[in-house]
Amino acid sequence: MIERNHAQDDMMESLVEKNKKLIEDITESYPKKVKKERKTHLVVIDPSEEQHIMADLATIPGIMTNRGCSYAGAKGVVFGPVKDILHLTHGPIGCGYYTWNTRRNLAEPEEGYNYFIKNCFSTNMQEKDVVFGGEKKLYGAIKEAYEIFKPKVVGIYATCPVGLIGDDIKAVAKRAEEELGIKVITVSCEGYKGVSQSAGHHLASNTLIMDIVGTEELEDPTPYDINIFGEYNIGGDVWLVKDLLQKIGYRVVSVFTGDSKYDDLAKAHRAKLSILMCHRSINYTNRMMEEKFGVPWLKVNYIGITSTIESLREMAKFFDDPMIYENTEKVIEEELMKIKPRLDYYKERLKGKRAILFVGGSRAHHYQDLLKDIGMETIVAGYEFAHRDDYEGRKIIPEIKEAPHHKILDTYHFERVTEPAYPQEKIEEMKNKMPDHFMNYEGMMVHMDEGSIVIDDFNHHETEELIKALKPDIFLSGIKDRYVFQKMGVPSRQIHSYDYSGPYSSFEGAVNFARDMDMAINNPIWKEVTPPWKK
Amino acid sequence: MEKIAKGESKMECNTTERKYLTVNPLKTCQPLGAVWACLGIHQCMPHSHGSQGCTSYLRMQLTRHFREFIPTTTSSFSEAQVVFGGVGNLKQAIRNILSIYKPKVIGISTTCSAETIGDDVPGTINEMRASGDIPEDVKVFTASTPSYVGSHVTGFSNMVKSAVETFAQKSSPNGKINIIPGLLSPGDLREIKRILKIMGIDAIILPDISDVLDAPMTGEIHLYQKGGTTISEIEDMGNSISTIVLGREAGIEPAESLKEMYDVPYEVLPLPIGISNVDKFIMKLSEITGKPIPYELEEERGRLVDMMLDAHAHWYNKKAAVFGDPDIVEAIVGYANDLGINVLYALTGTYSSEWEKTVKSMVPDAYVSSDSDLWYLKEQLDKKPVDMLFGNSHGKYLAKEYDLPLLRVGFPILDRANLQHFPIVGYRGTAWLVERTGNTLLDYKDAKSPEHLLELIM
């Protein structure tokens, strides 16, 4: 298991106590009910206790939350990056409009394939559609899209009113498939389903496994075929990683779903291993792929140098092949050499800087590793829409109580439909060798230092109080709370979109990230905040 | 024409009449405009009643456009609320907002889910007032803003209309004028206030996002900035001499309410962008208030005319497409006419036959539509090309594909920083737009020139 950083006990104890008190203070101004509820989402890491955190529960109305909706999770996060699907939002204009080029899931056009992702397609529902039903308009829109764009695959994503008026989008999709001879996939990801983006991830996974994965054959399988899961190619992350993996000798069959094509996803069941980055957004598919096709998965993290190295070595362990072992070490050595001088420069400038880290599904964990590599420290980390397993590890899953919103999210289980690539003994052996990561995830909390704070579904008030009390050197979060804290004098960067920068993955990405931290923290403009006549 | 990357990103496609499908829209939904309007009211917390995704999205979009904090709360609907109604969440939300964010005003708009299930928002607020849940000194106003009607411009109009109808009163004449400035930027509002000051005119501007969305960096945190129209100013709007609506689509409805309720007459003018539109504004101000037009403004105008003449060769007879929100498109068409730029397309996504009529009369040969999108423009550019684009950031893909300069105006601007601080209204603002227009075309020309034709004097 992972070792904790044990600093001097008495000193630590006081930090734990101090921060526990801080949490009391922060929640003090809440109405009683809110206080009680929010306190279960705030934890100060204290190894002397068995610690749990509440997550994936309804947002308290009226609290300025950063959470989005299930449409955002399904269309925005999981399906949006697939570049040759024509993504058609069925609903009034807003939802589709807001997901139009607003996430930096980069993708490159490929000869012979459609490339739609720079466009926004919507049925732009009007009042009469809400009153009389929107199916006719949906069908008409698919037909027009077919005539103009000749897509091979159309994706339909439902937004709030669609479910409420009862449009049968599956029936429309079926009719369109029959009449137009194209593939039409659907996700009923109405925004009110679930408590955050997370419901949409779940629903998207269902569509992936029911309608896509396993529908096409991989013509030329190799022993080194892998899938990359939970990777959306923000700022080009997957391109760096693919390069490394290919240098080692792997072949990437598919990426779910950064810079991907429909055909890649359809063939993913023939890969020998899936590696999983963002646990929250897509682990459902990994579970189902293992059940249905026997494809095992390995939780990796290639954000951060140390964790990239660990992940590459664990992958090698799984393939257990001399060529792979050798190339893995060679690549690690080469890459380290390449980045060392630049990294050393930034490390010197960033030594001891403290960060607050609020992101989505797995990044609050991943970026702690990277911050550590460049000499920084994470004092608070939180997720927007994670579940308890993202904090505490998958071992907690059996204990998670079913909440009302889970009932509407279908969970499927499968019988094996193909011969798995590996015998069960090999799978068991790997589980023993890599208990934290092979078909498992140990969660974020175990990695955090004593006295650091974990926070679920953070909101504006709590963030403001934490920043005032802890005075971090940098605040890493999303666009919505970036500017308010910047105005408070705290350097701030977006870790969802990388502020138009990146890639941040693997070795080169670590240098990019360090450069951006330096740019934010050590910027000369900070000196100008107070006018010289007031200094 | 140069290709973009490897592969081929220009799509091969057939031109088809579209009845059902919207591609690359020129509008978003009502709640965004409603929140925009609330942000221009002093210490107002915009609350969005419905599912939380809409709020998250519109906050993202507004934050990216202004690069400022956009506070907005939500009723965070889940399955239970759409089945049993969202009133319980609304009440809980209001209590939490009051105790945590302590606003002076709460402006409530609705999203699709709340509208479709039909929650009674005003009724709930009245009930909470009666029970003392909402204290006397906190003002609340509500608007119904279903996204399947109109656009964000409609949402803006609905919210401002509600503010006026909820708060405006009539007591004794105040000698002021009302201005409803539509979706102008903080820099624009600052310029309008400067002009009013020079002319010695007292005005109530609703909403006013200057000093809210352009607050200075101080090292302090403020949930509410010092700007925004105060409730007592809105109350006073019933006593004004007249209302000037800058931009018909975003502002006429609230002005009509003031007329109906308190007999305040109104005048509809285009946004004061471009010399003739500014002339109209200045002369109207003078006419309504009886104040003379100061020489200082005449000088500003003269300098603008001088600049236009000095640079006229750079844009004269160029062909342009203009797209975005209706009011700014109308104003830019006027600006283009002043300059001798030929507008071939004037497009928006907020449907209005009145708007189409007005714009059509300004550019009779152009294609004018208020029910259009950017895919339509793309198809037309294949047939009848232009030399330049005026519009929002979404136009950058067309600019790249057709190798055209894009002059960024309107909303949203997501890919260039700080434009919202610089006015394009008034003579001074127009002068800056003139500078940008001419020099953007010259930059473009330089970038395209072969080396031996690169000239020093232009």
Ligand code: SF4
């Ligand atoms: S559900 Fe309606 S209100 Fe919400 S973003 Fe979509 S269109 Fe706008």
Ligand code: SF4
């Ligand atoms: S890493 Fe974060 S932003 Fe990316 S999909 Fe996961 S949760 Fe969303």
